[in-house]
Amino acid sequence: MSPTVLPHLRFATLKSGHTLALTSWGAVLNFLEGEGIKATDAAFVSDVRQLEALCARMDVSGFLPLTATEMTCAVGRRYAQLRLLLDDLQQRLFAAGVATKNPGTIKSTEWWPLLLSDARAYLRFWIQGWSTHRETPCWLAIPRSGERLLNADQFARIERLDHEHPSRLIKESDYWLVPLYPKLGVERHDVLLDMLEQVRGVADLIAQDATPLGSPSPPSQTAS
Structure with missing residues (x-):
């Protein structure tokens, strides 16, 4: 089955019948933060934001190999x-x-x-x-x-x-x-x-x- 593409989410059904889904930690945490805000759960929102900050630091600290397109004029x-x-x-x-x-x-x-x-x-x-x-x-x-x-x-x-x-x-x-x-x-x-x-x-x-x-x-x- 061809993959289905949604904002921040891609998924496809495998021959085995299982579903493979791909998303990003940012999309997941933004969704959880929004749900916590709607539920007025301040403690939950605080936990999500701490996790978001941790993930962001991990992303920033990683130096991926440079590509030619990143170094163009x-x-x-x-x-x-x-x-x-x-x-x-x-x-x-x-x-x-x-x-x-x-x-x-x-x-x-x-x-x-x-x-x-x-x-x-x-x-x-x-x-x-x-x-x-x-x-x-x-x-x-x-x-x-x-x-x-x-x-x-x-x-x-x-x-x-x-x-x-x-x-x-x-x-x-x-x-x-x-x-x-x-x-x-x-x-x-x-x-x-x-x-x-x-x-x-x-x-x-x-x-x-x-x-x-x-x-x-x-x-x-x-x-x-």
Whole structure:
């Protein structure tokens, strides 16, 4: 019998009558995590995520033999093009009023600073996240420490992204990170427009309450 192909799953019936199925650990764990979230089983979800992290580390630590296609100039060009997307995205966010500049900060090869509702945020070119978490090197990073942080209500609203399937929030110790997916099969202009709207969606969650932690209190008004 010819094999049946489904997203993340291939299976075929053998002459013996047995069924041979092939899938990936990522697909299995994503499914289990989603079921745990729906069942509101926090302990189960935590266990699944720990196993996912272990599997990811095993994948990352393994150095498979290089192939010629992995070392072509096209790979290097695409890497550079993806990184330059964040240069232009930052400027478009400023021009569209989705974000504002963070005075006194400068961009680096990995970080592009900005403000969302007067709270610190960054565009991040995160290769580690691409290799271990989601299929993109482009991320929106929300800091968890320092000055000009989101307030508790804003963090709670951002946390809603964690309950999507698959989760659209990666929680690191110092940052919460939201993947920004470059749209496939379209021109660069449309890729940037779509990524801008992804950031706008997060910015809209934050803007429901625009008083970040660490902001100076407004001057008190005294009666004359």
